[in-house]
Amino acid sequence: MIQYLSSPAEYKRKALQWASGFDVCCYLDSNDFNDSYGKFDALIAIGVKDEITAETGSAFDQLQSFRDRHPGWMTGFLTYDLKNEIEDLTSENPDGLGFPGLYFFVPQYLLIFQKNKVEIIADDPAGVFKSIAGQVLSRQSDEAMVDIRSRLSKAGYIEAVEKIQGHINRGNIYVTNFCQEFFAENAVIDPLSVFVKLNEVSPNPFSAFFKLRDKYVLCATPERFLAKRGGKLISQPIKGTAKRGATAAADEALINELRNHTKELQENVMIVDLVRNDLTLSAKPGTVKAEELYGIYSFAHVHQMISTVVCELAEDVSAVQAIKNSFPMGSMTGAPKINAMRLMEQYEQSRRGVYSGAIGYFSPDGDFDFNVVIRTLLYNETNKYLSFHAGSAITYYADAEKEYEECLLKAQAILQVLGHSQSSPQSAH
Secondary structure (H helix, E strand, O other): OEEEOOOHHHHHHHHHHHHOOOOEEEEEEOOOOOOOOOOOOEEEEEEEEEEEEEOOOOHHHHHHHHHHHOOOOEEEEEOHHHHHHHOOOOOOOOOOOOOOOEEEEEEEEEEEEEOOEEEEEOOOHHHHHHHHHOOOOOOOOOOOOOOOEEOOOHHHHHHHHHHHHHHHHOOOOOEEEEEEEEEEOOOOOOHHHHHHHHHHHOOOOOEEEEEEOOEEEEEOOOOEEEEEEOOEEEEEOEEEEEEOOOOHHHHHHHHHHHHOOHHHHHHHHHHHHHHHHHHHOOEOOOOOEEEEEEEEEEOOOEEEEEEEEEEEEOOOOOHHHHHHHHOOOHHHOEEOHHHHHHHHHHHOOOOOOOOOOEEEEEOOOOOEEEEOOOOEEEEEOOOOEEEEEEEEEEOOOOOHHHHHHHHHHHOHHHHHHOOOOOOOOEEOO
């Protein structure tokens, strides 16, 4: 059923509130960004007809079987730790959140928003439309005040970066993405309220609200990991970050600085090469190419350098296999990929889990679209553990002090909605 909406934004907000009352839901919002590969403005999958939960070991095989049984709509997430299934790697760092390695579900209700209309796929679409329309929007709760701490002190972060650069000097790696965790224990938040605020403060084209019973992903990411459109695969790695200026002139100056910054260009092209290499595992020979190199895109808090790499999908490679062939995404690992992942396990203080994994959907036409889980708050309501990571690319030219500041810049929106806009988190050490 397709229904025209007099107030699409209000109805979408009511639909999200309605969805959040179920045990499981997934909300994906493009925030009206101009995305030539996007299929809709927003999608909401609600309730469970069938589901798969898998841990590292045979997760991708299990997902393939599940997809074979359910060729229609499904949404879900993949955690970064699935790297251990793809390569000879481990994750020994502590994890306070307890998300499964992989989770997907076939929804009872699906809503697809496009401009001023919504398509409702359900047994009783008219009843669903009426239930949502009748929602009274709850008042957003006051700012969540939680005691945010960081796993690494600034001095500890700088020391780790210098050690990582020692590995770069020795030729073990060329570039890596080094991440640090910010966390709170005994944290009580209203996840829906926090997400709505985060999406207002930092609207991004791959935002997501994912509820898996007592676990929540509140995601404001600007990055696409991998999409399939017909016979084409699209990856859009982000590497290169600059802050926003206070005026249009200052913004333009910062964009020009980013466009000509040796270190930012270097890290972007290294990741583009890595993504090209990953895509060759799924591509028809000779079809991998960079559709756009060093594109500059502006978001609420940052300018980003984004490149677009595409290929034609080989006929004998399934959608699930194509995802596995490129996972985890190069922008969150480094190059060479396996060495970088192994080293980061050594220098990072906590398990990434859903962070630097992916959230997305498979559609009935065989297409899919997955984001990169960054700028994201993760919350376990049962044990009251709240966590978010921030990372940046470490290269030979990286300045450890500036990389630390970049992490805080990327965490700015989350800190703001948690009431920490004026100060940096305290170290846990």
